[in-house]
Structures are given as structure tokens and as C-alpha cells.
Amino acid sequence: MISANLSAVFYLISGILFILALRGLSSPDTSRQGNYFGIAGMIIAIVVTFLSVGNFSTSLVYVIVFLMIGGVIGAFIAFKIPMTAMPELVAGFHSLVGLAAVFVAIAAYLNPEAFSLGVIGKIKLASLIEMSIGAAVGAITFSGSIIAFLKLRGIMSGSPIIFSGQHLLNLILGIAIFVLVFYLCKSQSNSIFWALIAISFLVGVLLIIPIGGADMPVVISMLNSYSGWAAAGIGFTLENTALIITGALVGSSGAILSYIMCKAMNRSFISVILGGFGADSSLDKEKEKKDQKPVKSGNAEDAAFLMKNASSVIIVPGYGMAVAQAQHALREMVDKLKKNDIKVTYAIHPVAGRMPGHMNVLLAEANVPYDEVFELEDINNDFANSDVAFVIGANDVTNPIAKTDPKSPIFGMPVLDVEKCKSVLFVKRSLSPGYAGIDNELFYKDNTLMLFADAKKMTEDIVKNLD
């Protein structure tokens, strides 16, 4: 058994290691080392906890057994999961953090002596507030992440679910949580504690169902942030520095990512939360217009010809590439182009895909060197000097309407200036609008050639035609 002071020092060290873990991610070269720091921090925290409790009875055996069970499941998932499924994996992991926070809060509530928080029915006021915050935020994170997971996985429709009085209901439930925390502090009654958790679960569901598929990158980042605040709440309850530091880090990390995602869509955080994006009724009107406009469509042979005669090509990947798992075929195509001395770069919009950095990971999986991959602001000027833009699975992020039509729902969103290229190849299965529910006028431009096909199949066909 080690003293409380000594263990506090070790928890501080593990907190610092976690900071270094995030710091390492500032460049791909230092990132792996950062991950080892994170692992070291975790091992220190766990070992110190064992030593400070100092209970080496049969319980310890069970703890290790359960730890191993979880570890094996986690490792199995980590090795099996395809990179395209990263968004739902992360959502699923968030839900586990949330639920773990709820369970720790429950355990602390039922057995406060173990955490030296007082005795049952007479828990210290501050601890009670902290654990109810931890439990409530944890519960919201859990149920919210489950909904996000179901939507990302396609088990639940990605379109927003809206009913009248929804925001009012959320407001009432939000107030109810505060009222319950207040009465919990006064009466310390078990039923209030359970009611608090139940309502928080409900709030989590209600918060996420109105948010549409296009806003998923924001949702995931937001839930990331929540899981951090839940951990911090529990950290205060347990008076544990490692947990407080980590909670703050994760909380601010998620908040920053949400901010970046919102900015990339030119949407305010509030409007994302209120939801309903992507269900615009303007869809029907657009359809009528669309039918009249001529579209140039081509096949793999035309595309291969165009690219072979280009001197520079910019690839614009989007979620469609992930769905079709086309990243490897794409890489093959790029290799062929490079052999013909054609300069190829990749342009990634911050909200391409379903989570921050999703496209970068997929391209990395296909062995695309990361110095050929550029962010929106770094590459946007290059479109004007390039011959071909190859848009694969992206849509809304290339729509020039965001720059021209103030009435459009995506007006003001930073977009890739694809239309400035000499010619644009657009791989898409149909003319259907993207998640924002609006037509892309790029389809009807003279210099656009539509390639109607599955992204992977089309890319493979182009590869064949490049020989």
C-alpha cells in the first residue's frame, strides 16, 4: 500500500503523459511516440490504483480477469475493424466511456465509504453534486453515442427525426435534471438518483435523433467532448488528478473539433444541435429544374483519356469513396498516372467523410504519402492551374452554389474550387443531391464529365484503360 500523497504524484505523472500523447499528434513522425506515452500513462494509473487500494484478496483476481476480458474484446475489435468503419467505432467507444462513468458514479453512490466520500445517506454535498454531474453527462454520452452509432452504421436512418415540441421537451428535461440534482442533494433519496440517470439517458437520445447525417462529424466530436466532461466529473468525485486532467483534455479536444467542423460547414453549433438539416422540402423543386438541364456523361475510357493527357490532377475524395471502399483502387490509378509523369495531389475538405480526418486515414491505409494530401486552404488556389479534378464520392463540399446563392442552405460554407479546373470528372452513382439535399450545379457545367458508376468499379475500369 502506498501513501495518498505518493499516489497523487503518480496520477499527476500519468496526466502529464496523456498531455504528451496528444502533443505527439502534431506531426505524423512524433505521433507513434505520443501513443506510447499514452499507454505508459494508463499503465501507471492502473498500477498505482491497485497499490493504493492495497486489497489483494480474491477481488483482485476478479479485477484482473475482467480487465483481461475487456482487453481481449477491445484488441479483437481494434484489429478487425475496417478503416472505413472508424466513425462508428469511435461512436461506440464513446458510449462505453459514458456508460463506465455512469457505473462508477452508481458504485460511488451505493458505497461512498470505499471512495471516502462519507456514508450512505450522508454523502458530502460537493461529492454528491460532482457524481451526479458525472452520471448525468455520462448517461447522455452513452445513449447519444448509441444513436450516433446506429445512424452511422445505417441501422437507423441518417435523416433527422423531428416532432413538434421537441425543443420544448428537451428544455423541460434539461431543467428537470437540475431540479433532480437539487433534490438529490437535499434528500439523498435513491429513487431521485435513479430518476436522474433515466432522464439523462432519455436526453441523450432526444439530443441526437434530430441531427442529420451531414452533421455527423459535429456529433461525433461533440460526444467526444461530453465523454471528457463526464470523466472530469467523476475525477472530481474521486479526487483523482489523472482523471481531472484527462477529462479536461478530452473535453476541450472534442469542443475544438466540433468548432472546426461547424466552421467548415459554416453552421453555428446551436443550429446543428437543433438539428433538422438535410430534410429540406426544397428538394422537389430542385428535381423539376434538374430534369431539364443537360448533363454530359462519359465512361472510363473518356476519363482515362482525359487524365492521361493532363499534366496535373487533383483528387477530391468524399464519403462515397469510403462507402465503396475505393481507396485502394484509387491509389492504383494514381500510381499509373504518376508513371506517366502526371502530378497528382489530393484535396480534402474538413468535413469530407463522417468524422474529422476520416479521408486522411483512408488514404493513409491505401499507402498514399501524407505529403501529397492537402487541406482545403492549402490547395484551393491550385485548382485554377490544374487540368483535371477527379471528384470521387464527394458532393456538397464542391458545390459552387455555396459561393453564389445566398438562399442556399450551404451558402457561405467554404468549398473546394473544383470548377476552376480545366475539366472535372465526377464519379457518382446518380444525379441525386448530397446530404444537404441540394442540387450541385457543377453537374451541368460544360467542363464537367459525369461518370455514373460505383466509385470502386469506375476507378478500376479507369485503371484498366490507362494501360
Place this chain on the structure above:
Amino acid sequence: MEIDPFIFRLSIFILSIFIGYYVVWSVTPSLHTPLMSVTNAISSVIIVGAIIAALAGSSENTFSTSSTFGFIAIVLAAVNIFGGFLVTQRMLQMYKKKSKKK
């Protein structure tokens, strides 16, 4: 008058938010997905609470209600710890191969 230890913890918390703010802004956008998976893994340090709860059971009653919640939380957090760090490692490994080839 003595300062409440809560204030110290609050100071740590607030300073950590600032650290988090500056550290996360310096993360390169291409690593935002690994950032999410690693923050996921480290927030599972909540397992320390689960371990304390689980070990609190007496030897006659290893699985009291409170410790049972602790045990379940251990499994959940462990899935996250192992899964989170390993999947991050797997992703970062992919970023490595390319830089070597260059």
C-alpha cells in the same frame, strides 16, 4: 483560513483545459481521427474509479451491488483502453509506412 482542496482540483481542471486547448489546436488536421481514438482511450482512465469500486467488496461478498457495477465498468473501460490505443497504433502505423517509402 485554509483553502478548500476542491479549489486546488478546480485549478488543475481549468489549467488542463487551457493546455488541452493549445495542444489540440497544434494537432495536424490529417491526424484528427487518431486524435479522437486516442482521447477515447485516455478518457478510459476512469477505470481507476471502477477498480476502487470493485476492490471495495469484502472477501465474503466480492460481488456486492456496488462492486458489481465496478466490475462491469472495468470491462467497459478495458475494451476502450485496449481498443482505443491499439486502433490508434494501427492507424499511426499506416502513416509511417509512407514516410519511409518517400
